[in-house]
Amino acid sequence: MKPIRVLLADDQQLLRTGFKMVLGTEADLNIVGEAADGVEAVEMSRRLLPDVVLMDVRMPRQDGVAATREIVAQKLPVRVLILTTFDLDDYVVGALRAGASGFLAKDVPAEELVAAIRTVAAGDAVVAPRILRRLLDRFADLLPDPNASPPTRISTLTDREREVLVQVAKGLSNAEIAQALMVSETTVKTHVGHMLTKLGLRDRVQAVVLAYETGLVRPGSP
Incomplete structure (x- = not known):
């Protein structure tokens, strides 16, 4: 290599x-x-x-x-x-x-x-998404107004992909998302891949940030 x-x-x-x-x-x-x-x-x-x-x-x-x-x-x-x-x-x-x-x-x-x-x-x-979430909660004032209109690219997601994005932003692993949504982990991986591609994101970290920016997840939310 x-x-x-x-x-x-x-x-x-x-x-x-x-x-x-x-x-x-x-x-x-x-x-x-x-x-x-x-x-x-x-x-x-x-x-x-x-x-x-x-x-x-x-x-x-x-x-x-x-x-x-x-x-x-x-x-x-x-x-x-x-x-x-x-x-x-x-x-x-x-x-x-x-x-x-x-x-x-x-x-x-x-x-x-x-x-x-x-x-x-x-x-x-x-x-780790959980660590990033704590960071975003701490520095929420640096983020755009969550009440602002979300980027149009969010609308390209299916309902399931949007749901997966929210779960990723809450710090859940693929296995935990699979359990929460009652689907296979392979299915979750597929949804995560499609979600990242549609949103033009490199990885889950950027997905968490975007979820905060669009107001899909709010600082301090469970």
Whole structure:
């Protein structure tokens, strides 16, 4: 298998060095570059096309949220994994809305960092829906007015797909959704796949964010 190509984006050289030491011991991971700010992160993502960018939030010239948004807008085949402080940056929700595939605390254990990179490179997200929901509840004031008209693309979903979207946003796994809807887990996976495709979303993380934005799920709802 081809090694996973990783770009490090952090304004602190010491942290980049630490990440390199950890990731350099993994045979399937290859550090292809280092960026010291968001502008460099975007430029190097465009030039190097890494599989995953480990993106710090607070950087000079351009922060990680803006850099993530630009990478996604350019439709680069690059996935972004946001790095944040232990107490959660207020920018995290914005980063996820911008198209990040998830986030990690900077003090995450090495084995979790490595596993997260592999997960993101494989096309999945690394934020558990329940954790993301708590984040969105906490930062609900950063989201658009839930009473606003929902995007027209939501109307493309079938009733069942919309129901699955709500269950995903509530933090249920495929197995739990299957039990709640009294269908097979395979059926749920099919509905989730169709829902993501119709909405133009990369993963379940973006589905949860969209469910909040459209008011399908409200902060603090059961």
